[in-house]
Amino acid sequence: MSGTDGTDDPTLELLPIDISAYRNGNTGIDYVHSFNSGQPGPNVLINALTHGNEVCGAHALGVLFEDDIRPTRGSLTLSFANVDAYHSFDTDNPTASRFVDEDFNRLWSDEILDGPRQSSELTRAREIRGVVAAADYLLDLHSMQLPCPALMLAGTAPKGRRLALAMGVPEHVVTDPGHAAGPRMRDYGPFAEAEPAQTALLIECGQHWADSSRRVAIQAVFHYLDALGIIDGADASPYLVPTPPEQRLIEVVGPITIQTDAFSFAQSYTGLEVIPKAGTLIGHDGPQPIVTPHDDCILVMPTHKPRKGQTAVRLGRFVD
Ligand SMILES: [Zn+2]
Incomplete structure (x- = not known):
């Protein structure tokens, strides 16, 4: 199934890079590389x-490879997940390369x-699940x-927001429970639980093909490695944001999951709009009006392609 109806008209400032040089990793899994410092520390x-x-993520990993970034303690693993989808990228229909068969x-x-189900994405997820399961930090x-603007999705456990705040970027940190349609990689196993470390x-990082998303992704990976203290400060410093923003926490109560084949928003929202009054109409799901449940309600990642069973938007509030 294609990921798009072909009606997008995005400006393609940022395009895929050639990642063929990263196919042969050292882990036995294509497009997965792991570097071990030989010193104690996190995976x-x-x-x-x-x-x-x-594509911005591929650009950011490309910089880590070009700069030969290596951990000074613990290990650093770099993975390109849905490479089959990436390699299907078509400038005439770029959204279609989101996935091959289903959302990874x-x-x-x-x-x-x-389970017994098969798909291109399940095959790849089964290949890399051991790498994800072995990670202390993802x-x-x-x-x-x-x-x-960039959003950090930190899950609901306090450990997620602690790491996001230790990174110092981006400005907006969202604590959210995920999607009804299925668990994300960041929700796998102990990642989603409160107690394990x-x-x-x-x-x-921003819009898929905006050049600024590349910069945000590169800054994010270096802030992350710097916050975890696993690379030399001198390696990170050229890429760190000189004056990090004052971060703001957005608490998402739950996603609005689409129930019908006729969902529409009342306006063309793009995200981070703050709706002042509770009860404001923001859309319809079939005949059902969707209204904001509380004052100063923030719209987080509204979809522009509503589909039954998927998330339409997440509703949140600033927690200061
Ligand atoms: Zn995504």
Whole structure:
């Protein structure tokens, strides 16, 4: 199934890079490389291309390879996830390369991964699940359909927001429970639980093909490695944001999951709009009006392609 109806008309400032040089990794899994410092420390994972059309992550990993970034303690693993989708990128229909058969980021439970179902994405997820399971820290690099400032999706456990705040970027940190349609990589196993130390973050770096998303992704990976203290400060410093923003926490109560084949928004929202009054109409799901549940309600990542069973938008509030 294609990921798009072909009606997009995006400006393609940022295009895929050639990642063929990164195919032969040292882990026995194509497009997965792991560097071990030989010193005690955490297993740190950075993942790109969970969605094949979200090219900024490939650019950021490319910089880590070009700069020969190596951990000074623990290990650093770099993975390109949905490479088959990425390699289907077509400038005439760039959204279609989001996935081959299904959303790679709704498959991350043992029940699904151990189940009988087959798809291009399940095959790849089964290949790399051991790498994800072995990670003490995960940063998963994404981008968005609509132009919106970067968002860090930190999950609901306090450990996620602690790491996001330790990174210092981006400005907006969202605590959210994920999607009804299926668990994300960042929700896999202990990442989603409150007590275990394993911590995962998902960053939405900006619009898929905006050049600024590349810069945000590169800054994010270096802030992450710097916050975890696993690379030389001199390696990170050229890429760190000189004056990090004052970060703001957005608490998402729950996603609005689409129930009908006729969902529409009342306006063309792009994300981070703050709706002042509770009860304001923001859309319809079939005949059902969708209204904001509280004052100063923030719209987080509204979809521009509503589909039944998927998330339409997440509603949140600033927590200061
Ligand atoms: Zn994504």
